[in-house]
Amino acid sequence: MTTLTTRVSRLGKPRKATYWVLAVFVLGSLFPFYWSFLVASRDNGMLTERVPPLLPGGNFFANAARVFDTVPFWKALVNSVIVSGTVTLTTVLFSSLAGFAFAKLRFRGRNALFVFIVVTLAVPTQLGIIPLFIAMSKLGWAGGLQAVIVPNLVTAFGVFWMRQYTVDAVPYELIEAARVDGCSMIRIFWNVCLPAVRPAAAILAMFTFMMSWNDFLWPLVVLDVGNPTVQVALEKLQSGYYVDYSLVLAGTTLATIPILIVFLLLGRQIVAGIMQGAVKG
């Protein structure tokens, strides 16, 4: 009996090897960032050296200053925060709502509509840029930030993901109990469903923010020149037949910082679902 108790209490405790394996993965993941920082803190010559240096040089702040001199970084940063922030909030909210409806509510056409959403994911996006530009011009939105925000207010990916997660994460018993208590649908969503799907919502938020933050071609095509996002602004650092990578990578390093902040903030939300205690009773 004692052994069983210890085994149960040990459940989920990582072994040393787990740390080692994860460490290898994380090192591999960190490498490009570190390497970018190395180049950004040195000069272009590093790229063609046979044995690259291991430690950063002293030029990072000088290179970063050149970035600020060359492109309207702060203005672009504000734009990117507006675009990615809005898109992340609405995608998470609308996807969770739709996911809740598809997973837990019965309504006519539910399956057909859901399959339709998943199928739209399979449409190749490369050609869409031309008709989308036509549409945005007709709507009079070309040039403004709404042209970048509206197409991404909610995504098929988000709806699909939140629906799949909600299916098992939110027990029917809880929804029914709330109905008996006279809760409205939206209250059930807000008070019962949303807390239960927090880890999934956090992940969707990370992915959406990241996707929107790094989007390049569409903002380049549709935004007014005085109104760029960070990626569009940074692209101008790569001009000429000869690219100064210490400058370019100083720019990308700066542009990655907001992503890391968002990842760290949201990564904490991927916690064990709160339903664990709730089902017990």
Next chain:
Amino acid sequence: MTTTVTREGTQAGVRRPAPRPGLRDRLSRWDVKASPYLYVAPFFIVFGIVGLFPLLYTAYVSLFHWDAGDDNPDFIGLDNFRELFADAQFWHSLENTVSIFLLSSVPQLIIAVLLAAMLSTRLRGATGWRVGILLPYAASLVALGIIFANLFGPRYGLVNGLLQTIGLSPVDWQANRFASHVAIAIMVNWRWTGYNALIVLAAMQAIPKELHEAALIDGAGTVRRFRHVTLPLLKPTLIFVTITSTIGGLQIFTEPKLFDAMPGSNNGGSTHQFQTVTLYLYQTAFENFDLGYASAIAWVLFLIIVVIAGLNYLLTGRIARTSKRRGA
């Protein structure tokens, strides 16, 4: 797609509180009926504004010999499709796509599930580890292009350097068709494994610990618990990961484009040895200006993806179901 939803007998939307006359009841009934539509509406509105038109546009354009900027494109019916089915380059690019897809998705998903299992243990500094494995997803493409070129350069590349040090002959990662697929798959896996692991991790967090405890009391070991408790409950998520990876894998574009030694090229190598369907589609539209033909490629690729994703859906469902039956 209904399997996972309908296994519960009762549905919240159907079960209503006992009928009471009056406004409140009418409101409540209206709430139950209308809410689902309201909740799914945002997607369809956005799709109506920005998604539907491109779809119809490409369908329409695919029926024409439509050079970008043409004033009077010729209507040619299904000729673009007929030509496409006889186009060796298209089939070649489809082979490349499927090969890269298999080389990347299969190991990627297996490693992702194992990584997620490790991340779901009670790690010290859990957030750090999770963000750590997601980082490749956030890496700048410029940096990636240079790093992977430095790794897989046929002449000065690090990988070939290592191969030669241990006495093996170097590989021309650009010229050799299979080698180029392997190199691209490594790039894809590096970028996307952590991303998929995090998705699976979120689903694992939702599995009640009680189930594991019960299995433990029954004397199940780690592997059996994983197969018979974790895996079946991950089914909806595994379906999600499989379908999205299938779609993403068959639309693979960025990695083969970055991999090409010729910067910005859509050729997929000197003999198209790693040109994927989306690269071919892109080249047709934006380099050769043949919008009609490119639209035809887009539609055929779309249908192929739907079929393969559908097959994978059935397959994933079956795998998860078998392990559950055995576990029960």
Next chain:
Amino acid sequence: MLTTVTTFRKGLALTLGITMTALAVAACAGGGSSSGGDIPAAAGPNEHVELTLATFTEFGYEALIPEYERLHPNIKITHRKTGQGGPYAQDMMTKLAAGSGLADVQAVEEGHLSDILSKSSKFYDLTQVGPADASPDRWLSWKYEAGKDKNGKLIGYGTDIGPDAMCYRKDLLQQAGLPIDDASVKAMFATWDSYFAAGAQYSQKTGKAWFDSAAQNFNAMVNQLPVGYLDKDDKLTVESNQGIKDAWAKVTGAVGKGESAKLTAFSNEWNSGFRQSAFATKVCPAWMLGVVKEQAGPENAGKWAVTDAFPGGGGNWGGSYLTVPTQSKHPREAAALAAWLTAPEQQLKAFQAKGTFPSQVKALESPELLNQTDAYFGDAKIGELFVAQAKKVAKPQYKGPNDGQIQDNVTAPALQAVEQGKSPADGWQQLVDGAKKLAR
């Protein structure tokens, strides 16, 4: 429920609305030809006009734009600058296909010129909307002529050019026992035959490569021919054009003798190749000097030299044009701006700012340009040298539709395939098949 349905219908109606309009527009998108009398009238001198100017990489126009606005107080210019040519081309293509969004003055790179010329109905004829002072004699005639479509409609004003010269490593030539005095080098680089023969000697002696990649030489050779990949009737010539066949035989022959370093231009390995001294000579248009300098690095300073002896005479690689799309609502003002920017005085300033080599006859006579030297290349008189090279370029070769695609996406990969081990005969077949597919 009601709200939902209405929203749905609204969304649907909106979408269908857009769809129908767009389809209608697409289906009957006639007009836009500048040959008729439908050119918008010029704005009055006090009428406020907003113009957009789209360029890529560095045109050196940053200081010129405010100057133009000072000279023309009623004109306000927005400069859309894209860093790289790739995204710029896609942006331009998207807006050309979408029928809106192009700038009033849109820069076009030489490599994309053939595409634009085959869509010349989408651009104004600059001889009609442009000012009188932008006359043909402003430019080198080959540059001016290349900006016309096959019916003689002038689509673009020339900005800069990239006259070809040859760069070579003095130290490596010397080590291989090749002569490095001026006269001998000139004799060695006089024709492609003598150039490849010297290369064979070099490679045999050192076991190292003579040039960076086959495509770099092949492109220069084909550009020197009287007829390129397509003739004036837009018929594909590859199979009948003896010049192309000869160039192919010479280049692939040289590859067979180990003369190619097999490094795709601008690839990462190519960059490294400069530091590793992987090749001894390099086709060098004016703008390439900066690339050589940066990639080879300070440790190779003084080792590289540049000569005006370019095999087979002169040649040009690179340079751009300014066009006025018919999408512009102010074609006359746009053309006036383009003409002003491409005037000799302005192009000289652009050259001083960003090193873009001017294509204007007067600019090429400027002492500032002629006296330019470069310490990295042993104080070579590069100004004089490239001016001389620019004047050597023969009459322009007609570039039919998809010419640029054939060069970049058919012949360059076919040569790369030969470098990777394909037989020259199979490589030639790949070239013919690929070119036929594009020209269909």
